[in-house]
Amino acid sequence: MVQPVTLFAWAIPAWDSESPVDHTWVTSYDNRIHAYPTITEVVGDHQFFWYCWGSFHAVGGTPVNKSGALGQQAGDLAVAQCLVRPNLDSRTTSLARGTIYHYGVDGVCHQLANQVLYASGGGGSTPLTVHNARGYPLSSFIYGTYGLQQTAWSAKIASCTAQQLVAGPGRPEGLTMARDEPVPEPDEFEKRAVALLAGDPAKLGRLLQLRAEVQQFAARAWPGHGQPSALALNARNQDLIDEAARLLGPDTFRQLFGADPAAKVNLVDSHIALSAGEIPPPKLR
Secondary structure (H helix, E strand, C coil), X not given: CCCEEEEEEEEEECCCCCCCCEEEEEECCCCCCCCCCCHHHHHHCCCCEECCCCCCCCCCCECCECCCEEEEEEEEHHHHHHHXXXXXXXXXXXXXXXXXXXXXXXXXXXXXXXXXXXXXCHHHCCCCCCXXXXXXXXXXXXXXXXXCCHHHHHHHHHHHCCCCEEECCCCCCCEEECCCCCCCCCCHHHHHHHHHHCCCHHHHHHHHHHHHHHHHHHCCCCCCCCECCHHHHXXXXXXXXXXXXXXXXXXXXXXXXXCCCCCCCCCCCHHXXXXXXXXXXXXXX
């Protein structure tokens, strides 16, 4: 039985003031009207807050978005709760991580917020995403819309809804309704790239091939044991983004990614990564 709810997506500036990235999260209430100061008060009022690999925030707000509101859409509360458990810190509770099991490896806050918001896709409507957040084109270039754990994500959807989805071959992001021969649909990043580069099919093809290689590389297991450091993940991500900048050129890169190609991009918060169990970098002596 559908349990109707309105899901609200929010943003605040990310941890690094030099990085053009927002942190995102989801609530069942409009914090412009009810700015609960603590998670205890949220729970006490029978409301829901999805941490999305971050801390509790009473309100949102960024330099370009005063309220931090990224959108709202009707959804199914039971599905949202099944996909990602609310009112629990993702850093300490595995059920609050969806299938972004390893922060910075499988995805970041953008992908986890989108997993919650997938519950707003009932009745044939397109699910809300946090695509208006700063840095989203960059994170979705590497991690996709819903993260790199595509097999686990499709299984999670199947267990939480009546939909049977499959991961499209060669396009990790493309999830479609199960059928004899699934045809993966382009995700948000690919649609954005197609719209921008429609007049240059050769460059578009090279970009999408680069992206496929980026996601395949990002999905590889890291050597050793434990979570890689934020320093290592951010360096890896920066190299991949720099490669896209070299391919596209500065003007096209700015149009596609909404960021300057010379900007330092840290998609992974070092404090969150440490609390999630990363292996810290060695200390200099």
